[in-house]
Amino acid sequence: MLDAQRLVVLVEVAHAGSIAAAAQRLAFTPSAVSQQLGKLERDLDARLLDRHPRGVSLTAIGQALLVHAEKVVGELRAAEQTVHALLDTHPAHLAVGAFASAGATLVPQMLAQFRRAHPSVALTLLDLEPPDGYGLVSSRDLDVLITHRYPGVPLPDRRGLHCQLLMKDTLRLVLPTEHPHALDGRVTLAQLADEEWISGSHGVPNRICLQQLARAAGIDPRVAYETCDYQVTLALIEAGLGIALVPTSVLDHTSNAGLAIKQLTGTAPAREVYLVHHSHPTPLVTDMIQQLRPARDEAGLSQRPATDIP
Numbered sequence: 001m002l003d004a005q006r007l008v009v010l011v012e013v014a015h016a017g018s019i020a021a022a023a024q025r026l027a028f029t030p031s032a033v034s035q036q037l038g039k040l041e042r043d044l045d046a047r048l049l050d051r052h053p054r055g056v057s058l059t060a061i062g063q064a065l066l067v068h069a070e071k072v073v074g075e076l077r078a079a080e081q082t083v084h085a086l087l088d089t090h091p092a093h094l095a096v097g098a099f100a101s102a103g104a105t106l107v108p109q110m111l112a113q114f115r116r117a118h119p120s121v122a123l124t125l126l127d128l129e130p131p132d133g134y135g136l137v138s139s140r141d142l143d144v145l146i147t148h149r150y151p152g153v154p155l156p157d158r159r160g161l162h163c164q165l166l167m168k169d170t171l172r173l174v175l176p177t178e179h180p181h182a183l184d185g186r187v188t189l190a191q192l193a194d195e196e197w198i199s200g201s202h203g204v205p206n207r208i209c210l211q212q213l214a215r216a217a218g219i220d221p222r223v224a225y226e227t228c229d230y231q232v233t234l235a236l237i238e239a240g241l242g243i244a245l246v247p248t249s250v251l252d253h254t255s256n257a258g259l260a261i262k263q264l265t266g267t268a269p270a271r272e273v274y275l276v277h278h279s280h281p282t283p284l285v286t287d288m289i290q291q292l293r294p295a296r297d298e299a300g301l302s303q304r305p306a307t308d309i310p
Contacts, residue, residue: 002040002043002044003039003040003043004072004076005036006036006037006039006040006043007040007065007068007069007072007073008026008069008073008076009022009026009028009033009036009037009040010037010040010048010062010065010066010069011066011069011070011073011135011139012025012026012033013033013037013049013056014058014062014066014135015135015136015139015141017055017056018054018055018056019033019034019037019055019056021055037049044061044065046059046061047059047061047062048061048062048065049062066135067135067138067157067159069139070135070138070139071138071139071160073138073139073140074137074138074139074140074160074278077139077140078140078278078280078282081140081282092118092120092121092122092284093121093122093123093124094114094121094122094123094124094143094144094284094285094288095123095124095125095126095141095142095143095144096110096111096123096124096125096126096142096143096144096145096146096288097125097126097127097128097133097136097137097142097144097145097146097147098125098126098127098128098145098146098147099127099128099129099130099146099147099148100127100129100228100229100230101230101247101249101250102146102148102273103125103127104253105249105253106146106273106292107125107146109291109294110288110291110292111123111125113291113294114287114288114291117287117291118284118287121284126142128145128147129228130147130148130149130153130205131147131149131153131155131156131205133145133147133276134147134156134157134158134161134276137161137276137277137278138160138161138278140278143277143278143281143282143284143285143288144275144276144277144285144288144289145274145275145276145277146166146273146274146275146276147273147274147276148169148205148271148272148273148274149205149271149272149274150205150206150208150209150271151209151212151213151269151270151271152208152209152211152212152213153205153208153209155274158276160278160279161276161277161278161279162276162277162278162279162281163274163275163276164274164275164276165272165273165274166273166274166275166292167272167273168270168271168272168273169247169248169249169270169271169272169273170247170248170263170268170269170270171209171245171246171247171248171264171269171270171271172245172246172247172248172251172261172262172263172264173187173192173243173244173245173261173262173263173264174233174234174237174243174244174245174246174251174259174260174261174262175187175237175243175259175260175261175262176237176238176239176240176243176258176259176260177258177259177260178240179243179260181260181262182260183260184262186262186263186264186265187262187264187265188217188264188265188266189213189214189216189217189219189264190217190218190219192219192221192243193219193220195221195222195242195243196222196223196224196225196241196242196243197210197221197222197223197224197225197242197243197244198223198224198225198226198227198233198236198237198241198242198243198244199221199223199225199226199227199244199245200226200227200228201226201228204228205271206228206245206271207223207226209245209269209271210223210245213245213264213269224241224242225241225242230246230247230250230254231254233246234246234250234254234256234259237258237259238257238258238259245269247271275289275292277289
């Protein structure tokens with residue numbers, strides 16, 4: 001049987017990205033972490049890590065083992081939390097992860113309402129861009145994750161997790177006000193074949209979405225400016241440097257001066273916003289979830305009913 005402490009070390013190294021960072025989080029020496037990993041590799045007779053000058057990455061076997069290790073670590077932490085709660089010997093804490101635009105719209109109201117109901121609970125917020133975060137929920141480093149999925153991007157492995165669709169956030173075409181199509185009622189992607197686009201880099205969800213939609217329209221979009229920050233995207237558009245697909249929730253919470261916002265003809269692509277938590281949530285997590293509806297109302301976000309994802 002595998003040693004649980006060695007699985008804990010593997011999870012910390014995978015999440016931290018380096019042995020040195022994991023050692024600091026575990027209050028071990030880097031040598032001790034390396035020894036534990038070496039013993040785990042000998043137990044399995046398999047290499048789990050590739051070492052690089054800037055850190056480590058998991059091998060295919062390491063990645064497969066990590067999925068199980070995160071669940072083991074999550075159950076150990078849940079057991080510890082249960083005992084501490086019964087003995088009332090540990091301060092209550094709740095960790096939330098969210099992507100940037102949710103952190104600017106939905107999350108502040110949710111955390112503020114939760115804080116009013118539970119003033120003694122320590123709250124932390126971690127900025128995570130999808131698809132990151134699912135493993136952190138499995139290992140209970142995170143209690144609640146607010147994440148999203150763009151069209152064309154699959155959901156990560158969510159076994160053991162509860163995944164709830166909160167809203168569909170329609171993507172709008174955003175152009176400079178001086179653009180030739182700025183006054184058109186609707187615009188097709190095929191009309192934009194020669195445009196310069198603003199999007200994330202290769203492999204980033206909004207770039208994958210743009211490429212998929214463009215292929216369906218028979219064009220090959222030229223991404224001239226790469227950024228994951230929608231505020232930067234909107235500033236570039238306002239300066240007349242390109243065009244982009246931008247979620248409605250972002251546009252609803254920014255100044256749109258200098259921008260022409262259009263709906264694409266023939267399609268209404270939308271990113272899906274999800275709430276992810278462990279399949280056996282603690283009472284504090286349940287209370288946090290109950291704050292979502294009033295938080296959405298206050299933030300003025302979509303009122304689409306939440307849906308459980310199997």
